[in-house]
Structure formats: structure tokens, C-alpha cells
Amino acid sequence: MLAKALQGVDPNDPGAFLLIFRNLMGAVPWWPLIWLTLGFVAVGGLLGWWRGRFWLGVTSAALLGPFGWLVVIGLPRRSALPPPLPGGSKKPRRGPML
16 A cells, blocks of 8 residues: 555655645545445434434434434434324324224
8 A cells, every 4th residue: 555655756755745645545435435425324314304303313424424323323312203204194094984
């Protein structure tokens, strides 16, 4: 890894730090990391929605990854019941129809 970072860089050059940094950042697989982070945020949003703390779930997952899920799960639920699923029936159900 060090040889890859120092490839084409003179260590005595004043701008060597930026060249080494650029070489290291070029070796990072950015697209998989971005997709993985978006997945963590989506799951954090779902957990936060389920617990009544949507934005806390999104921000904690964005900042801490899967450890942010533990933040949302560890806090008490805001209401006794989970929120209704989207697209559910808008009319309250009465009893069985006879």
C-alpha cells in the first residue's frame, strides 16, 4: 500500500503530501461505499419511522452507520403503537358484516 501511495512521488518535494493523499484516495472504492452508506441510511430511516423518530434514525445512521441503528433502537418509542402502514384503509372497520 505504501509503494502504491508513493508511486511517482518524490518524498523531498514540498507538494508530496498532496500527491500521496491523491494516490491514496484513488485507491478507495468510492461507489460501493456510497451505496453502502445509502443502505444504512434507508434502514435507519425505517427503524426511526417504526420507533417514531424518523430524522434521528436517518441522521444517526448517516453519521454512525449501523451503530446508529442501536441509537434508535435503544431509545424508547414515542408512542405505544407503531405508525400505520402507508396506503392503508382510511375507513375504520366496524364489525363483521352479516
